[in-house]
Amino acid sequence: MTGRSFDVVVIGGGAVGLAVGWRCRTRGLAVAVVDPAPGAGATGAAAGMLAPVTEVHYGEDHLLELCLESARMYPGFVEELETASGRSTGYRRSGTLLVARDADDNAALGELYAFQQELGLDVRRLRGRECLELEPGLAPSVRGGIFVAGDHQIDNRALHAALVAACERSGVEVMRRRAVGVVVEGGACRGVALDRDDTLGAEVTVLAAGCWSGSLHGLPQELVPPVRPVKGQLLHLRTPPGIPPLAERNVRGLEVYVVPRADGRVVVGATVEEKGFDTTVTAGAVLDLLRGAFELLPGVTELELTETVAGLRPGSPDNAPLLGPSGIEGLLIATGHYRNGILLTPITAEGIAEAIVARKVPAVLEPFDPVRFTARAVGHD
Numbered sequence: 256m257t258g259r260s261f262d263v264v265v266i267g268g269g270a271v272g273l274a275v276g277w278r279c280r281t282r283g284l285a286v287a288v289v290d291p292a293p294g295a296g297a298t299g300a301a302a303g304m305l306a307p308v309t310e311v312h313y314g315e316d317h318l319l320e321l322c323l324e325s326a327r328m329y330p331g332f333v334e335e336l337e338t339a340s341g342r343s344t345g346y347r348r349s350g351t352l353l354v355a356r357d358a359d360d361n362a363a364l365g366e367l368y369a370f371q372q373e374l375g376l377d378v379r380r381l382r383g384r385e386c387l388e389l390e391p392g393l394a395p396s397v398r399g400g401i402f403v404a405g406d407h408q409i410d411n412r413a414l415h416a417a418l419v420a421a422c423e424r425s426g427v428e429v430m431r432r433r434a435v436g437v438v439v440e441g442g443a444c445r446g447v448a449l450d451r452d453d454t455l456g457a458e459v460t461v462l463a464a465g466c467w468s469g470s471l472h473g474l475p476q477e478l479v480p481p482v483r484p485v486k487g488q489l490l491h492l493r494t495p496p497g498i499p500p501l502a503e504r505n506v507r508g509l510e511v512y513v514v515p516r517a518d519g520r521v522v523v524g525a526t527v528e529e530k531g532f533d534t535t536v537t538a539g540a541v542l543d544l545l546r547g548a549f550e551l552l553p554g555v556t557e558l559e560l561t562e563t564v565a566g567l568r569p570g571s572p573d574n575a576p577l578l579g580p581s582g583i584e585g586l587l588i589a590t591g592h593y594r595n596g597i598l599l600t601p602i603t604a605e606g607i608a609e610a611i612v613a614r615k616v617p618a619v620l621e622p623f624d625p626v627r628f629t630a631r632a633v634g635h636d
């Protein structure tokens with residue numbers, strides 16, 4: 256290894272990579288995070304919902320547990336991060352209202368509510384009138400809803416800026432450089448190969464490059480993390496002076512969601528598209544998102560459209576993240592967070608830092624073993 260050496264080098268400076276770097280640093284390790292454009296990935300494109308209960312899906316029990324635990328960690332994580340960085344993250348304990356536009360939607364919400372109750376989640380079924388009492392800006396035709404008091408939001412871009420600041424203030428080196436590969440010698444990962452023929456030595460390397468995590472050189476084919484980009488388009492709007500807030504809480508229909516920030520900005524999202532690494536914003540998506548938001552909250556037409564965004568979620572074969580040892584000594588993986596990476600940032604960071612310091616993967620991360628797909632593919636389980 257020709258270049259400098261660290262205890263930990265993290266590849267990827269999205270929310271996940273930076274948070275891992277910061278938590279390793281607070282445990283006393285010498286850390287570098289490498290990323291040519293920190294924040295330019297999914298982290299900057301997200302809506303920032305922290306929504307384990309509204310996002311629950313059948314057959315994802317372990318993931319639900321992980322998401323709930325991370326949501327519980329959020330207040331403490333945010334407090335520590337805001338102190339360490341001197342910046343606000345826009346964490347807002349607003350709750351989330353799921354609403355049905357019509358009878359069909361309401362039947363679907365009825366099924367979701369039954370499932371959420373079966374899981375013992377904190378949910379309340381509401382009639383249309385009760386939804387309107389909570390959110391007077393809703394379309395008067397709203398048929399019913401589910402109120403989820405514990406599903407909140409954070410301003411994902413402010414979170415990212417706070418993580419960069421906390422890292423830099425605490426002595427993490429955030430290097431604006433691209434990793435081209437991992438350096439594997441004698442069966443162990445010794446560090447990271449950078450652009451311009453540079454290398455960084457590392458006792459432990461953490462691969463946290465989001466949907467690009469499968470594109471680095473140096474890993475044997477069977478251990479390359481099976482992540483893929485899942486495109487999501489969303490809109491940023493702003494409430495002009497004199498117009499009342501569109502909503503107080505996150506409002507979700509079955510097709511779109513509306514996330515109101517405390518300062519009048521509003522995010523409307525999101526498409527879910529299998530389009531490879533394409534990040535084109537399409538007129539059709541803008542039309543669908545605005546129409547969907549209008550059906551829930553007609554006042555959206557009064558808002559200023561300030562930005563259209565397309566980002567790439569790091570999807571995995573089972574929609575759950577890949578967290579822990581890669582199968583190569585000295586290399587850990589922290590990616591594949593798909594739709595919940597902002598929510599899962601605190602638990603990922605704590606869990607990976609713990610795995611590095613204690614040399615043992617904490618129990619909560621065990622179901623997310625990165626080699627679970629490989630083992631199955633070669634018939635080991």
Ligand SMILES: Cc1cc2nc3c(=O)[nH]c(=O)nc-3n(C[C@H](O)[C@H](O)[C@H](O)COP(=O)(O)OP(=O)(O)OC[C@H]3O[C@@H](n4cnc5c(N)ncnc54)[C@H](O)[C@@H]3O)c2cc1C
Pocket residue numbers: 266267268269270271272289290291292293294295296297298299300301302303304305432433434435463464465466467471486487488489524525526565566567568569589590591592593594595596597598599
């Ligand atoms: C439209 C949309 C809406 C979303 N909404 C939510 C939401 O409401 N709540 C939620 O919890 N999650 C949401 N997500 C998902 C969430 O954004 C992701 O799961 C999360 O941001 C993943 O973070 P990450 O750090 O792993 O990846 P990213 O943020 O993608 O970061 C990866 C980083 O790796 C860097 N990189 C790539 N290649 C290299 C290389 N060779 N060398 C060095 N660095 C490299 C990139 O520059 C990038 O900065 C949403 C995603 C999208 C797209």
